[in-house]
Amino acid sequence: MNKQELVVAYRAYLDCLNRQDWANLGLFVHDAATHNGKLIGLAGYLQMLEGDFEAIPDLHFTIEGVISDPPFIASRLRFDCCPKGLFLGLPVNGKRVKFMENVFYEYADGKIKNVHSIVDKGMIEAQL
Amino acid sequence: MNKQELVVAYRAYLDCLNRQDWANLGLFVHDAATHNGKLIGLAGYLQMLEGDFEAIPDLHFTIEGVISDPPFIASRLRFDCCPKGLFLGLPVNGKRVKFMENVFYEYADGKIKNVHSIVDKGMIEAQL
Numbered sequence: 416m417n418k419q420e421l422v423v424a425y426r427a428y429l430d431c432l433n434r435q436d437w438a439n440l441g442l443f444v445h446d447a448a449t450h451n452g453k454l455i456g457l458a459g460y461l462q463m464l465e466g467d468f469e470a471i472p473d474l475h476f477t478i479e480g481v482i483s484d485p486p487f488i489a490s491r492l493r494f495d496c497c498p499k500g501l502f503l504g505l506p507v508n509g510k511r512v513k514f515m516e517n518v519f520y521e522y523a524d525g526k527i528k529n530v531h532s533i534v535d536k537g538m539i540e541a542q543l
Numbered sequence: 544m545n546k547q548e549l550v551v552a553y554r555a556y557l558d559c560l561n562r563q564d565w566a567n568l569g570l571f572v573h574d575a576a577t578h579n580g581k582l583i584g585l586a587g588y589l590q591m592l593e594g595d596f597e598a599i600p601d602l603h604f605t606i607e608g609v610i611s612d613p614p615f616i617a618s619r620l621r622f623d624c625c626p627k628g629l630f631l632g633l634p635v636n637g638k639r640v641k642f643m644e645n646v647f648y649e650y651a652d653g654k655i656k657n658v659h660s661i662v663d664k665g666m667i668e669a670q671l
Contacts, residue, residue: 418612480615480647480659482612482615482616482617482647483610483612484546484611487610489645503665504665515661516661517617517645517646517647517659517660518645519610519617519619519645531608531643532645533643533644533661533662533663534665535661536664537631537632540632
């Protein structure tokens with residue numbers, strides 16, 4: 416994929432997440448996906464996302480900016496949502512919080528293979 | 544700057560930080576620099592870095608990966624250091640900790656203008 420195709424594929428992936436269209440997650444995520452250095456595979460990736468939506472029923476991924484340099488893409492994601500209970504170990508308990516995630520992806524075989532993500536925990540703490 | 548020139552300029556910026564060569568910081572950082580949405584300027588940027596090295600005497604910036612898409616560059620930075628006291632509100636107190644920072648930069652006029660940074664606070668907490 417060239418630079419623009421990678422952005423298009425990445426936006427389609429986030430649309431898939433926002434629709435919770437788990438039947439099609441395998442179109443975007445590699446069977447041997449890793450997350451922060453840990454091999455979780457497609458099944459583990461799905462489990463992680465299902466857990467995220469269970470913990471945050473109104474979860475929605477919004478792109479603040481992307482940087483595309485195939486096979487890598489980096490994204491600043493913005494969230495505005497109400498995590499139900501503990502989130503990242505913090506007692507959010509349904510309060511509405513806004514926070515950012517800076518995340519790097521490496522694609523292989525046209526799919527997301529390696530993800531390195533950091534959520535801004537301090538930004539959430541400051542709102543509690 | 545093209546993609547490769549941007550990477551070279553960025554590496555030179557980190558070398559400047561690692562040398563604590565504050566006299567030359569203005570070669571790399573814009574007079575109107577912002578950090579996480581706040582206008583701090585070159586003077587504020589210098590003050591922030593001096594504070595970082597005061598809090599972490601053995602601070603060293605190591606690149607784990609960069610994604611270049613002019614005028615943007617994103618970097619995964621790795622740290623292995625001993626913050627003296629409180630760090631990000633955490634009582635590190637000289638313990639050696641390893642952590643990552645995912646950071647996005649926008650260049651203007653050949654210099655770093657807008658920075659969006661997230662340090663992995665949870666990764667540090669897990670080591671305390």
